[in-house]
Amino acid sequence: APAAQWVESWPDDVGADRVRQAFAAAYPADGTEGGDEADGAPEVRVYAAPGRVNIIGEHTDYNAGLCLPIALPHRTYVALRPRTDSVVRLASAQEPGAAWTGRLEDVAPGAVTGWAAYVAGVAWALGQHLEATGGSAETIRGFDAVVDSCVPYGAGLSSSAALECSVAVGIDDVAGLGLAATDAGRATLAAAAIRAENEVAGAPTGGMDQSASLRCAAGHALLLDCRPGLDPVDAVEQIPFDLAAEGLALLVIDTRAEHALVDGQYAQRRATCEAAAATLGLANLRELADSVIAAGAAEGDAAAREAAAAEALAAALDRLPDDVSRRRVRHVVTEIARTQDLVSLLRAGRASDVGPLMDASHASLRDDYEVSATELDVAVEAARDAGALGARMTGGGFGGSAIALVPAERASAVADAVAGAFARAGLGAPGFLLAVPSAPAGAC
Numbered sequence: 319a320p321a322a323q324w325v326e327s328w329p330d331d332v333g334a335d336r337v338r339q340a341f342a343a344a345y346p347a348d349g350t351e352g353g354d355e356a357d358g359a360p361e362v363r364v365y366a367a368p369g370r371v372n373i374i375g376e377h378t379d380y381n382a383g384l385c386l387p388i389a390l391p392h393r394t395y396v397a398l399r400p401r402t403d404s405v406v407r408l409a410s411a412q413e414p415g416a417a418w419t420g421r422l423e424d425v426a427p428g429a430v431t432g433w434a435a436y437v438a439g440v441a442w443a444l445g446q447h448l449e450a451t452g453g454s455a456e457t458i459r460g461f462d463a464v465v466d467s468c469v470p471y472g473a474g475l476s477s478s479a480a481l482e483c484s485v486a487v488g489i490d491d492v493a494g495l496g497l498a499a500t501d502a503g504r505a506t507l508a509a510a511a512i513r514a515e516n517e518v519a520g521a522p523t524g525g526m527d528q529s530a531s532l533r534c535a536a537g538h539a540l541l542l543d544c545r546p547g548l549d550p551v552d553a554v555e556q557i558p559f560d561l562a563a564e565g566l567a568l569l570v571i572d573t574r575a576e577h578a579l580v581d582g583q584y585a586q587r588r589a590t591c592e593a594a595a596a597t598l599g600l601a602n603l604r605e606l607a608d609s610v611i612a613a614g615a616a617e618g619d620a621a622a623r624e625a626a627a628a629e630a631l632a633a634a635l636d637r638l639p640d641d642v643s644r645r646r647v648r649h650v651v652t653e654i655a656r657t658q659d660l661v662s663l664l665r666a667g668r669a670s671d672v673g674p675l676m677d678a679s680h681a682s683l684r685d686d687y688e689v690s691a692t693e694l695d696v697a698v699e700a701a702r703d704a705g706a707l708g709a710r711m712t713g714g715g716f717g718g719s720a721i722a723l724v725p726a727e728r729a730s731a732v733a734d735a736v737a738g739a740f741a742r743a744g745l746g747a748p749g750f751l752l753a754v755p756s757a758p759a760g761a762c
């Protein structure tokens with residue numbers, strides 16, 4: 319059987335060294351035109367931001383629901399040197415041959431294509447933020463930057479937010495905005511990164527990824543409440559999630575599956591949920607979830623609570639016109655409830671009891687929301703068979719990654735078992751990461 323392929327994270331000094339060396343190679347000392355050369359070239363500074371993995375609460379962010387990401391130890395590094403003009407020069411080790419040069423005044427939605435949109439988009443969005451709050455977009459000056467990363471690309475672990483957020487804390491620092499110093503400021507940086515992704519890169523994703531990369535804390539999961547209009551500071555709560563102390567490990571399985579034609583699926587799910595909420599006369603499906611959970615909470619014991627909640631949900635589903643929307647709504651409502659239940663277990667110091675909630679989440683995403691894939695189903699089943707306490711797909715689905723909660727000493731055996739199951743099923747080799755809840759974006 320094939321051995322599991324592990325994707326190691328880089329210690330911060332290793333990542334910082336790599337990106338500094340790449341910077342020196344990309345922009346040799348005599349190439350600092352536009353730089354502040356009067357008293358020598360300005361210094362190169364290094365920043366990093368993590369990818370993330372969501373523990374539970376999938377396809378809930380755009381339904382004003384709850385999700386529970388952690389920051390990965392895998393980070394994207396950016397070496398950045400400020401300029402006095404408005405020129406931005408970009409290179410990435412992950413995009414050889416696709417260096418980019420432009421001017422900040424030319425950056426706008428629709429004006430930048432390719433990976434540079436994620437970076438230039440953050441500068442643009444922060445400029446927009448300054449304009450909207452009585453400042454000037456010209457506070458943001460140009461910069462030369464080089465990127466390198468150990469976050470798996472396009473694996474549902476949010477390399478895109480890691481890129482945006484590393485740049486966001488970098489621009490924040492060199493422009494002296496001071497936003498990264500407070501949680502409220504980090505929420506502002508996250509909002510800028512979300513605008514960069516939605517409006518400049520053109521990816522209509524929810525806000526979980528950027529909030530996770532900027533606002534998670536080591537040893538904690540981030541409970542993110544996605545209700546619109548909530549003060550961003552009140553929308554997050556740090557939930558202690560010290561896996562190692564409980565003898566547990568969280569294994570991430572990057573299926574490396576590539577599926578065509580998935581773009582329209584995300585928009586379709588979103589549209590179905592919005593239409594269902596409108597049919598029910600609600601602003602969003604969170605309102606239904608809250609009323610279903612409240613119906614259960616009125617009852618005494620666990621069985622009565624479950625029965626009352628199920629009855630309230632069934633009554634709402636009866637008002638929907640078709641089976642597909644009934645199943646989509648059932649996923650969203652039960653997933654929000656599972657997220658609350660999982661957080662309650664963590665608060666009670668019972669991390670080793672959350673497995674069944676993860677299993678139920680996977681079944682709901684596979685059967686009701688229909689966003690799983692063969693590779694994800696093989697991964698979670700093989701992981702459970704090999705001793706995982708629970709396993710589920712994570713992220714948007716149709717490929718990407720799965721997670722398995724395992725007794726720490728079983729992590730490598732479970733990974734080998736999953737690698738073997740992929741080989742027997744004729745699937746390409748997956749990658750494996752250990753998801754220790756890690757630090758948010760910052761300077762290195």
Ligand code: ADP
Pocket residue numbers: 394410411412413432433434436465466467470471472473474475476477478479481521
């Ligand atoms: P995910 O966020 O799940 O990894 P996405 O499709 O959202 O997948 O983001 C991947 C895209 O983000 C890449 O195609 C690229 O455009 C950009 N990107 C992410 N990391 C980097 C990087 N280190 N260098 C250049 N571009 C990157």
Ligand code: MG
Pocket residue numbers: 476477478479527
């Ligand atoms: Mg992404």
